Amino acid sequence: MITNNKVNYYQVTQGVWGLKTLFSNVYMIANRKGVADGWVLVDTGVRGYSRQIIKAAEALFGAGTRPEAIILTHGHFDHTGNLIELLKHWDVPVYAHPMELPYLTGKSSYPPADPVVGGGLMAWMAWAYPTSPIDLGEKVQALDVSGDIPELPEWKTVHTPGHTPGHVSLFFKLNATLIAGDALVTTKPESAFYALSFAQTLSGPPKYLTTDWAAAAQSVRKLYELEPRTVATGHGYPMRGRELQAALKKLADNFEDIAIPMSGRYVRVPAMADENGVEYVPPIAPSVKFKAAAFAIATVAVGFFAVREVQKRFL
Structure with a gap:
């Protein structure tokens, strides 16, 4: 961790830096070719x-x-949280995959979160996470x-849907650096302890x-x-080398057993979307409705205080 002018940021690899915003990351990438002294911001936390930032x-x-x-x-709230404020300060274009544009131009909300998967406080509170779109108008481009x-010019985007329809990752082939967003993450985002402390383990996308x-x-x-050698993700600190290679192979080979919940709203039937936004959201099973309501009541009662306690102890 580097402290400079009372701001903490960390180096991912040469020319790439990360900054933690409570429980998600933003990244700054220096352009080594094309635009003199230029750089690009990935996500806004x-x-x-x-x-x-x-x-x-x-x-x-x-x-x-x-x-x-x-x-x-992608356009989830924890990746676009500072976007409007930053655009007031910086008059710059915003880019997202074409399949992500409906959620960034006011056309469509994301499907509702599923708070009964994951088994942790961050998952249980998901019923309260905003899924409404923001409207950037012509500011956002495909x-x-x-x-x-x-x-x-030395980086490529890779379409990695699943977490959202238009989710993308970024890859720099020269040194095999991958910015994976939430396609996979290096902590357990469902757990408040892991999510806030960035305790490290390679996981699938936030459930x-x-x-x-x-x-x-x-x-x-x-x-x-x-075959990335360094992976930086939306949640958690970067992973590198042999530890990364072994964990990523295990996740890829055993994704269905490791990452996919045993049950949940989207496990058997996915939400469906096109270039205009969400087309279909599977209904909640009756047996799950009671469980979801119980989680909602419990997290209203204890969630705020639990998160604050974790912040005091581990941030």
């Missing part, structure tokens, strides 16, 4: 961290700096489906907001085939 950027790239663009791995990024498990499995196997 949990709301309330816009000042820290700007300070970290200025510590790395100089006073008054701004990114060439903001790239979103990423090239070929994977090319004009502002980062409570993943709505197509067959696609999620294919995406993890696609990323495994890239």
